[in-house]
Amino acid sequence: MSEQPSHSQNVSTPSVSNPQKRKKLLLIVAIIFILAIAVYAAWIVFFNRTEDTDNAYVGADTAQISAMVGGQVAQVLTQDTAYVRAGDILVKVDDRDxxxxxxxxxxxxxxxxxxxxxxxxxxxxxxxxxxxxxxxxxxxxxxxxxxxxxxxxxxxxxxxxxxxxxxxxxxxxxxxxxxxxxxxxxxxxxxxxxxxxxxxxxxxxxxxxxxxxxxxxxxxxxxxxxxxxxxxxxxxxxxLNLERTIVRAPVDGIVTNRNVQIGQVIAVGQSLMIVVPIHQMYVDANFKESQLTRVKVGQNVKLTSDLYGSDVVYHGKVIGFSGGTGAAFALIPAQNATGNWIKVVQRLPVRIALDPKELTQHPLRVGLSMNATVELQ
The missing domain is CATH 1.10.287.620 (Helix Hairpins)
Structure with missing residues (x-):
């Protein structure tokens, strides 16, 4: 009978210590959470000086070559993938008329x-x-x-x-x-x-x-x-019409989409080919709307391409922002005024100018994928 009190004391001790352990664990978790927030805030303020995206593509203001006079094509002096210089003859139209x-x-x-x-x-x-x-x-x-x-x-x-x-x-x-x-x-x-x-x-x-x-x-x-x-x-x-029977390249670049053949009768305004100025290219980087808070015109950008890999780094500058998101100018815009609406983070195209010297050393093509990192300074 004398041992029963000691047994009751042993049983009641764990029930008292468990709440104390829970409080200590919750306190530790709270401290860790607060420290994580503080570290994240410090990283955002003091260490996060870049914004990057891999949703970026090469673009260029291409030159559309069109016929200024109608007639039968006498000669075609270029082909797709050919490099031409400004002033080179591309097409000759029969000039007798x-x-x-x-x-x-x-x-x-x-x-x-x-x-x-x-x-x-x-x-x-x-x-x-x-x-x-x-x-x-x-x-x-x-x-x-x-x-x-x-x-x-x-x-x-x-x-x-x-x-x-x-x-x-x-x-x-x-x-x-x-x-x-x-x-x-x-x-x-x-x-x-x-x-x-x-x-x-x-x-x-x-x-x-x-x-x-x-x-x-x-x-x-x-x-x-x-x-x-x-x-x-x-x-x-x-x-002037006689001069226009000779179609010349307006810029240096690569010929693409050539759709004219010898003997073909062309009309005024008909598209003949496109010349892509590979030394005057830019990159449209599609950043999330949440990334654009500190992105400004004039900031430096480092870019790498999937074509050359990370060994070749391009240097550019932010020169402007698009007037709207890609969804806003889509052929069929999203209809968000519906009952089953789901919020999707939008992306805004940011135009980045590339260094012509670097493009000469490592040429790019329109549509290639790029990785862009904006230096937030």
Whole structure:
């Protein structure tokens, strides 16, 4: 009976110590959790100076080569994967029609210049014509004065014979002759007046023609008259179209997507090929929205490619941010206003410029994968 109390004491001891152990464990866990948060905060503030992503791809502002004139392709002087320099001939279009157009435009320009010279010569002829009408007017004026004098004389003779005829002093034949002479004089006066008015009208017509002719060439020379300028513009356009029958590379780069063949008839604006400027490339790095808090324009970026591996490091700079996420500009944007909506972390393209010298040493191609690390300074 004396051993029972000691047994009861042994049984009750573990029940008292277990809560104390739990408190100690919880305290230790809490301390560890607080330390982890502190370490993480310290790492974020003092040690996390970069943001990186492997969702990055090489891009370039490619040159789309299109036909500026239509016609049949005579020669294709390049192929896919070929490296070309700015100014190299890529395609030649049959230029015979263009040469004919140039010849026709040149002939039209020569014709218009000759017409301008003819117009200038017409001014001199019209001046001479006006002077001739002055002489004609003076001649018609003299004839008019003469006709008026003849009418006055015939009228006086007729009145005198009319008085004598009333008294029977002259014969009827003489009276009739006097009357006819008076009527003839009046008719001649009418003809003279008409001739004088015609001479005045001819002078006015000549003066109008001279003014109209001078209006065509007033203030201009043979090279500045409107008709010559229009003809010159057509000739320049024809020469430009002739030059455009030779398609040249606008930039240095690699030819891709060539879709033109010899003998093919092409139309204006038709795509012929693409030239990728491999020395002027950039990288679009798609960072998570939570990574962009401290990413700024002008920050340095280190990049590696899957093509060369980590041994080749490219150096670039952040030059801008896209105006929206990839989902925002997708062909079929996400419809988030639904009942089964699930939040997805979005990514925003960040444009990174690459060093042309490094691209020359280790060329890249459009679409290759890159790893980008932005230095947050």
């Amino acid at each position: 263009a040469q004919i157009a140039v010849t026709q435009a040149q002939a039209d320009l020569t014709k218009v210049k000759r017409q301008f010279g003819q117009t200038q010569a017409n001014s001199g002829a019209l001046n001479s014509q006006i002077q001739a009408t002055d002489d004609a007017i003076q001649s018609q004026k003299a004839q008019l004065e003469r006709a008026r004098a003849d009418v006055a004389k015939a009228q006086s003779d007729f009145k005198r014979r009319e008085a004598l005829n009333a008294s029977g002093a002259i014969s009827k034949e003489e009276y009739a002759t006097s009357l006819n002479a008076f009527n003839t004089a009046k008719a001649n006066l009418g003809v003279a007046e008409a001739g004088f008015q015609q001479a005045l009208s001819n002078q006015k017509v000549a003066q109008s023609n001279l003014e109209a002719n001078n209006a065509l060439i007033k203030g201009t020379t043979q090279d500045s008259t409107p008709d010559v300028l229009v003809a010159q513009a057509k000739l320049d356009q024809a020469k």
